[in-house]
Amino acid sequence: MPKPSQPNGSPTRLVRPLVRRLHAYVPGEQPKVKGLVKLNTNENPYPPSPKVLSAVAAAVDGRLRLYPDPTAHPLREQLARLHGCSPDHLIIGNGSDELLALGVRAFVEPQPSGGNLPKAPSRHRVQYFSPSYSLYPVLAETHGAIIHPVPLMEDFSLPPVSDLRSGRRWDFKAALTFITTPNAPSGRGFPTRDLDSLCAAMKGVVVLDEAYVDFAEENALELCLRHPHVIVSRTFSKAYSLCFQRVGYWVGHPELIAALHRIRDSYNVNGLGQLAAQATLGDLPYYRRNFRKVIATRTRLARELTGLGWQVLPSQTNFLLARPPGPPARQWLEALRDRKILVRWFSTPGLEAFLRITIGTDQEMDTLLTTVRSLFRPTPDR
Numbered sequence: 001m002p003k004p005s006q007p008n009g010s011p012t013r014l015v016r017p018l019v020r021r022l023h024a025y026v027p028g029e030q031p032k033v034k035g036l037v038k039l040n041t042n043e044n045p046y047p048p049s050p051k052v053l054s055a056v057a058a059a060v061d062g063r064l065r066l067y068p069d070p071t072a073h074p075l076r077e078q079l080a081r082l083h084g085c086s087p088d089h090l091i092i093g094n095g096s097d098e099l100l101a102l103g104v105r106a107f108v109e110p111q112p113s114g115g116n117l118p119k120a121p122s123r124h125r126v127q128y129f130s131p132s133y134s135l136y137p138v139l140a141e142t143h144g145a146i147i148h149p150v151p152l153m154e155d156f157s158l159p160p161v162s163d164l165r166s167g168r169r170w171d172f173k174a175a176l177t178f179i180t181t182p183n184a185p186s187g188r189g190f191p192t193r194d195l196d197s198l199c200a201a202m203k204g205v206v207v208l209d210e211a212y213v214d215f216a217e218e219n220a221l222e223l224c225l226r227h228p229h230v231i232v233s234r235t236f237s238k239a240y241s242l243c244f245q246r247v248g249y250w251v252g253h254p255e256l257i258a259a260l261h262r263i264r265d266s267y268n269v270n271g272l273g274q275l276a277a278q279a280t281l282g283d284l285p286y287y288r289r290n291f292r293k294v295i296a297t298r299t300r301l302a303r304e305l306t307g308l309g310w311q312v313l314p315s316q317t318n319f320l321l322a323r324p325p326g327p328p329a330r331q332w333l334e335a336l337r338d339r340k341i342l343v344r345w346f347s348t349p350g351l352e353a354f355l356r357i358t359i360g361t362d363q364e365m366d367t368l369l370t371t372v373r374s375l376f377r378p379t380p381d382r
Contacts, residue, residue: 018144033340037367039358040342042184042212042319044241046293046361048276049286052242055279056272068271071261075274078281079249085225088254091261092269092277096211096235096248099260100178101139103231103250106259107205108175110144120146122173122204129158131348132180133209148174156186156313161197173203180209182216185346185356187315192220199223199230205256207231214239214291215298216316221251228253238318240280240287245273294318298359304369308376318359321351325376329355332375339371 047053069075072092080087093099109123126140130149137147150170153159164170179198182189199206210232213219224232231252236242247269250257280287302312302320309325324332332355333345344356357368 019142021141023138035340037341037360037364039360039364039368040344040356042238042317042358043243044239044290044294044318045359045364046241046290048241049280049283051283051286052276052279056276059272059275063271066271067267068269068274070267072269072274075247075278075281076249078278079251082281083221083225083251085251086254089225089251089257091250091257091264092274093248093250093264094268094270095237095246096209096233096250097135098264098268099233099248099250100135100207100209101142102260102264103176103205103207104139104143104145105263106256108140108143108145111146122171123175125171125174126176126178127171127174128178129180129183131156131183131185131346131351132178133184134346134348136178145175152183152186156183156188158190158194158198161201164198165201172201175204177202177204177206178209179206180211181220182210182212182316184212184317185319185344185351185354186313186321187212187317187319188313189216189218189316192218192223195220196223199227202229205229205231207233207250209233211235211238212317214287215295215318224252228255231256236277236280239291240277241290242273242276242280245270245276247273247277294359297362297365300362301357301359301365301369304365305372308369308372313354320357320359321354322357323354324372329353335375336368336371341368341371 073087075092076087076090079090091099093102104126108126111120111124125146125148126136127148127150128136129152131152137149140147148171179190179195181195195208206229208220208223208230210219211234213234221232224230231250233248233250235248236245237248250260298315298318298320302315305320305322306312311323313321315321323329329345329352333343336343346352346356359365
């Protein structure tokens with residue numbers, strides 16, 4: 001067999017310098033052995049509705065040879081009825097992550113130099129609170145835009161708009177601002193009135209990323225129907241048990257949505273995913289019961305962990321961010337993993353003392369708590 005020809009130098013030289021500098025997004029660990037309690041990727045512990053499973057199974061037929069609806073129009077019509085808007089206000093994505101990437105491409109000018117100069121014009125800037133979804137900087141840097149993280153308050157709440165103005169760290173003219181609400185990874189919910197004040201002060205596009213909103217006390221959908229520069233991002237993954245199918249959507253002004261349609265991939269959402277999402281919307285009472293179960297389990301887990309000496313942050317998501325007592329969080333992560341329980345740990349400054357724990361079934365939470373009690377050795381009183 002002839003040897004392959006070798007280009008001059010390493011093949012790495014063929015890769016764009018910008019791409020060589022990138023650090024890829026790191027998702028939660030996927031199990032490689034059976035029997036793990038998986039509490040690290042914020043999946044819903046309950047399966048899709050039986051009606052959804054039946055709809056998907058019934059569609060596994062000769063239709064698989066055909067292309068799906070290119071704009072997911074039937075799904076957009078259902079969502080429009082649900083949210084009180086027109087289908088022109090909606091775009092469906094291959095998960096909300098695809099739409100986040102489209103937003104960066106549509107609304108942000110890349111820097112000609114590909115650098116990250118702090119004094120570059122706002123049209124090059126992707127802004128977000130920190131800590132939040134770690135995909136935002138990856139998408140911005142991939143595009144050659146400037147990342148502009150702004151710290152949340154010490155308790156992970158939003159800074160007041162007046163503080164943002166006086167601090168001059170916040171860019172009210174940033175081309176694109178992502179606000180994760182409720183926040184991940186803290187779990188904290190942000191009041192709609194505070195988001196409204198912040199959105200009203202912004203000049204660029206604002207995306208309110210509501211991936212976990214079904215577990216929260218309120219939502220901000222009204223803001224994207226009232227402010228023409230505001231978009232709300234939703235997903236069928238977290239609350240609706242469709243991670244496997246990858247379906248997300250954005251709601252916003254038709255002119256912004258039309259811009260996204262112009263640059264999205266053709267047939268970007270698979271047909272089975274579209275049908276599964278449509279069937280999901282046809283059985284919302286089933287899912288609302290599951291939301292209530294997750295919230296009740298979240299409340300119980302927070303109470304039990306607090307009683308064991310953990311510092312548990314208030315959550316309006318399907319996970320808890322909690323600081324364990326005694327050994328460092330990284331050590332707890334490894335100890336739990338040794339006992340076949342996966343949770344999430346972040347090395348990000350300000351988060352390294354915490355673990356993020358997905359809310360599972362009551363049985364999974366009992367397993368976690370039993371294991372935590374076996375690991376926790378309180379110091380006896382003297």
